[in-house]
Amino acid sequence: MLERDCGAEIQxxxxxxxxxxxxxSISGAATREAFNLLGPETSISLADHSGVIDxxxxxxxxxxxxxxxxxxxxxxxxxxxxxxxxDVPRPAPESTIGGAIATGWDGPERAFGVSLRDTLLGCGLVNGQAQLVNFGGQVMKNVAGYDLSRLQVGALGTLGVLLDVSLRLSPVAEYSASRAFQVAADDLPRWWQKTRQLRPLLRACCVYREQLHLRLQGRERAVVAAxxxxxxEPSDFDWDGVRDLRHPFFHSDSLAVVQLPRFSLPRVATGETLIDWEGARVWVRQGDYPELVSAAQAAGGFVRALRGGPPQAEVPAAEWHRRIKQAMDPRQIFNPSLFARYFADGAQPLCR
Structure with a gap:
């Protein structure tokens, strides 16, 4: 593992x-640009600022x-x-933890475990006044002051240059197994009720081409009994491929993700779909983007185009986005194009 502290140079x-x-423009290894998750320009690359601190x-x-x-x-x-x-996505072997924090995406396990935001205990960064600042800490019970560290998750580097992060870990599961079922779309609500009875052993579920794939993890005796x-039928579903957006489904010129606060499958999804998070997240390829936006907004969610189509939906501006940006980056120097594209018009929430 490369060990190099570039903090002074970055400051x-x-x-x-x-x-x-x-x-x-701030970037890491630039592995998420192909999915429209980060901007194409890079003035500061943190790819060499690496290594374990503690x-x-x-x-x-x-x-x-x-x-x-x-x-x-x-x-x-x-x-x-x-x-x-x-469950942190790795789009490529050189993908970095800083890029994961900046984009804020979670894998299929998110609906049954914890989000990336919830695992971030603290961070150090260079703010918009070129000051080295630290937020949070390195313990799980740290509630003093405002939790500004978690604002960095999904902020796309618009609030500062992230130097280091403290993360919560968990033991690897003793046993893992997957099963597949033929399921019609109309039967999915019934299956969501059934999958809830499998927790806490259930770690992921995806629906692809009318097959429901379930992944169970935990003590071997408990998983085998369940x-x-x-x-x-036993399933060899490529869970890592879905997590990392490398499954064949994602190889498309037109790709969007519909994120919803609850199960509400958009009926206007004219393209091929891959459904995870028990229907709260729907990936759509070759879909009708305006129709997806309308359906998602009606359900209280949002759409993001990863390839093809506009990068954001036109929704009313969110003043609090600008207030956070002004407090953290008063001179507006960090990734201004990304902030204008995703946050200035309130298209995406900084906190999800």
């Missing part, structure tokens, strides 16, 4: 940008620099029988 770069009023296996806490590769983190934790508590009464 100096921000100071220089403030002196000449130069906007800065790892406490007994406390289930890890602190790493933002350019540390997710694969390196996974390898380190595997040696102790541990993993990141959240499977005995569940039926279905």
């Amino acid at each position: 100096a770069r921000v100071e220089a940008a403030l002196d000449c009023a130069e906007p800065l 790892y406490q296996p007994d406390e289930l806490v890890l602190r790493v620099r933002s350019g540390t590769r997710l694969e390196d983190i996974a390898g380190l934790l595997q040696q102790q029988g541990q993993r990141l508590a959240a 499977l005995a009464g569940l039926g279905g």
